[in-house]
Amino acid sequence: MVRWEPGAGGRLREAAMELYVERGFEQTTVAEIAQRAGVTARTFFRHFADKREVLFAGSDDLLAALTRAVAEAPAEASPMTVVAAVLDVAGGLLGQDHERTRQRQSIIEAHPELQERELIKLARMSAGVAEGLRERGVPAPEAALAAEAGLAVLRVAFGGWVSASDPGDLRVAMRETLAALRKVTAS
Amino acid sequence: MVRWEPGAGGRLREAAMELYVERGFEQTTVAEIAQRAGVTARTFFRHFADKREVLFAGSDDLLAALTRAVAEAPAEASPMTVVAAVLDVAGGLLGQDHERTRQRQSIIEAHPELQERELIKLARMSAGVAEGLRERGVPAPEAALAAEAGLAVLRVAFGGWVSASDPGDLRVAMRETLAALRKVTAS
DNA sequence: AGCGTGATGTCACTTGATGACATGACCATA
DNA sequence: TATGGTCATGTCATCAAGTGACATCACGCT
Incomplete structure (x- = not known):
């Protein structure tokens, strides 16, 4: 059994793009991005320095x-x-x-x-x-x-x-x- | 008796410059800037949109x-x-x-x-x-x-x-x- | 004296961001 | 097979940025 799906960074990028489009940038929280990607908010910040950086990978x-x-x-x-x-x-x-x-x-x-x-x-x-x-x-x-x-x-x-x-x-x-x-x- | 000293914006600018020099930008909190200027943190954000803007008045x-x-x-x-x-x-x-x-x-x-x-x-x-x-x-x-x-x-x-x-x-x-x-x- | 205005204070709250520590799958190697 | 290390993640606690709602009170005007 896998402990976690690989490719968290990519999933976070996708999820962030989607949510930024759906509700706008400030209206989406890191927690929501992380949830959609199936990880924790803490993990988000391990892949990207901040909420903006995810768009500039x-x-x-x-x-x-x-x-x-x-x-x-x-x-x-x-x-x-x-x-x-x-x-x-x-x-x-x-x-x-x-x-x-x-x-x-x-x-x-x-x-x-x-x-x-x-x-x-x-x-x-x-x-x-x-x-x-x-x-x-x-x-x-x-x-x-x-x-x-x-x-x-x-x-x-x-x-x-x-x-x-x-x-x-x-x-x-x-x-x-x-x-x-x-x-x-x-x- | 005056309720508050006028020129809060200018004092905040001064205080921010000083503190940014003394300890660096991230190491100084808005609360500290406000305190040095003799106002509240809330007042800082009434004069400047965020912690950076104070340098670009x-x-x-x-x-x-x-x-x-x-x-x-x-x-x-x-x-x-x-x-x-x-x-x-x-x-x-x-x-x-x-x-x-x-x-x-x-x-x-x-x-x-x-x-x-x-x-x-x-x-x-x-x-x-x-x-x-x-x-x-x-x-x-x-x-x-x-x-x-x-x-x-x-x-x-x-x-x-x-x-x-x-x-x-x-x-x-x-x-x-x-x-x-x-x-x-x-x- | 009464009244509105404007700058401020106070309080409560959300969210971004970070540090410390635990966990468990995977891998190498004895 | 067992042992140990590594790496990505989870969990928890905490701080600081930023915002909304409401109260306060000096000042000027009528």
């Missing part, structure tokens, strides 16, 4: 992929070229599962606490990319600027892609938005 | 100043020119009181919860500027990009200015950083 993987993309970019590439490569990777990873992403994003946009968490995750991405650029020999301010510019592109492109009724490839949107950024900043 | 004024700067920019100015004007205003307001700002920032940087709050405040600035640009007739994606680019400049310039041992005028740093952004994105 994949972000560590994304960060890792982005920093890898920085490291693996051609040595002669300019900082913005590296950032473009990073955006391509990000677009590939974020641009799957439009419907699910859209649902998740609508939860986040309805709750400032969740937006805060999302913003700090994105800030960590930017910081990670900047650090990677510095390790490639890019001077610190230039690295930070390139990374922040990339973040600007990502935010705008992703926002448009999520809210689009007929979304194309997010990577394409990223490239177009990067081009638009170049045009805007040049004016 | 001026941000509404800043946002208002920035949106005003957008509205008051010359009609023929390009989006990035408007953003440059906004950055000048931001630099003027944020660039006072280096020592106090530095202290406040060191508290924020030591606590992710506070970084989250700061990021959402900045995101609101960006959103406000973008909205102002749209009201000037700038197409939505371009407006968002210009505002986000401005935010990138602000973050990098402000970060450098805060950590500088001998800070110059933040507005100058803003202009230089904006020029650097133009150079970086153009590569």
